[in-house]
Amino acid sequence: MTISKKSLQEIGEFGLIDRIKNWMGLPSPEVLRGIGDDVAVIHQGKKALLVTTDILIEDIHFERSWVDPYRLGRKALAVNLSDIAAMGGVPKYFLIAMGLPKNLSLPFVSLLYQGLKAEAKRFQVDLIGGDTSLSQRIMINVCLIGEGISKTLLYRNGAKIGDDLYVSGTLGDSALGLKLLQDKRIKRKPKRLIEKHLLPRPRIELGQALAKNRFASAMIDVSDGLIGDTFHLLRESRVGARIWKECIPLSRSYRKWVQTYSEDPYELAQAGGEDYELLFTASPRKRKEIFSLSRSLQISISRIGEIVKATEGFHFLSKDGESISIDRMGYDHFKSLP
Ligand code: ADP
Ligand code: MG
Numbered sequence: 001m002t003i004s005k006k007s008l009q010e011i012g013e014f015g016l017i018d019r020i021k022n023w024m025g026l027p028s029p030e031v032l033r034g035i036g037d038d039v040a041v042i043h044q045g046k047k048a049l050l051v052t053t054d055i056l057i058e059d060i061h062f063e064r065s066w067v068d069p070y071r072l073g074r075k076a077l078a079v080n081l082s083d084i085a086a087m088g089g090v091p092k093y094f095l096i097a098m099g100l101p102k103n104l105s106l107p108f109v110s111l112l113y114q115g116l117k118a119e120a121k122r123f124q125v126d127l128i129g130g131d132t133s134l135s136q137r138i139m140i141n142v143c144l145i146g147e148g149i150s151k152t153l154l155y156r157n158g159a160k161i162g163d164d165l166y167v168s169g170t171l172g173d174s175a176l177g178l179k180l181l182q183d184k185r186i187k188r189k190p191k192r193l194i195e196k197h198l199l200p201r202p203r204i205e206l207g208q209a210l211a212k213n214r215f216a217s218a219m220i221d222v223s224d225g226l227i228g229d230t231f232h233l234l235r236e237s238r239v240g241a242r243i244w245k246e247c248i249p250l251s252r253s254y255r256k257w258v259q260t261y262s263e264d265p266y267e268l269a270q271a272g273g274e275d276y277e278l279l280f281t282a283s284p285r286k287r288k289e290i291f292s293l294s295r296s297l298q299i300s301i302s303r304i305g306e307i308v309k310a311t312e313g314f315h316f317l318s319k320d321g322e323s324i325s326i327d328r329m330g331y332d333h334f335k336s337l338p
Helices: 008-024 069-085 106-122 173-182 191-198 204-212 226-237 252-260 266-271 284-297
Strands: 031-033 040-044 047-057 090-100 126-134 139-149 164-168 218-221 240-244 278-282 301-308 314-317 323-325
Touching (some): 047 069, 069 090, 069 139, 069 204, 106 126, 173 252, 191 252, 204 218, 204 284, 218 226, 226 240, 278 284, 284 301
Parallel strands (some): 240 314
Antiparallel strands (some): 047 139, 090 139, 164 278, 314 323
């Protein structure tokens, strides 16, 4: 086997994951989903075991100067819960592995665990172990285990031509919140946007309802941004999509503050990551049920586009007739390095 000498920056995070998948080969047959979905799914009769892991690294995902340890603890669990939400699963247990600098204060770690405990209590998950090591920067890796009913789980690969495309909540708030956190010029920062970045709310209840009622055909959580995550869903489903730009849901606070950074308010909502909303597809026959679910859960859901043939590609359409073809991914860890 010859391995090209390209750098990670050249191949990108997803180019690397594709190669890892090839290097490791196929897993055993009881692994229903391995590399390539929001969580790994393992056959257990009618039930399925769900496993996912996500890491938060100081100065990559957060800076000690603007995050408090309590929210950091909550977020470390929340980003994993969001992946279970994206399958329509039930989270159960988690392990936490941490790298900690030796000068870190005990109250910092204690508050971090208070945050973890609060999030764990809210979503009824138990800490069952972990690992601790010395490190130069704070690293927090959570591995979350859950379960689901095999037949109802929602994968990235179920989207059909003619399906509607939906997203929960609003987009761009977290990316704008991050910009505002980093902006030293702004003294009084808008709480709602900052909060959405520091403390995402995993859409567990919505994910489960969509799966249980079989309303959706495919689902993913929006962690890399609308463009990137739509791309992942389209790639796995082997279809294309049209998104109506003006249908992308924006919050009032976002509309107000985004003007500080960009003329086109939709740009950041399209490309920015970490909203942890659910992006899903469903047959047009399910429209009524989906909107009534949205009302009963009091979670806004917007129909933002439609699934088309793969040969038609992926486009954003505007009211003024503009059509932008998308051929780039969303947030990529290695490509975003300077
Ligand atoms: P998400 O954004 O939903 O957390 P990722 O984009 O991080 O998903 O990962 C996509 C897929 O690649 C997942 O199935 C994940 O488990 C897998 N993956 C990511 N990094 C690695 C790695 N270093 N080795 C093996 N699999 C990986
Ligand atoms: Mg995900």
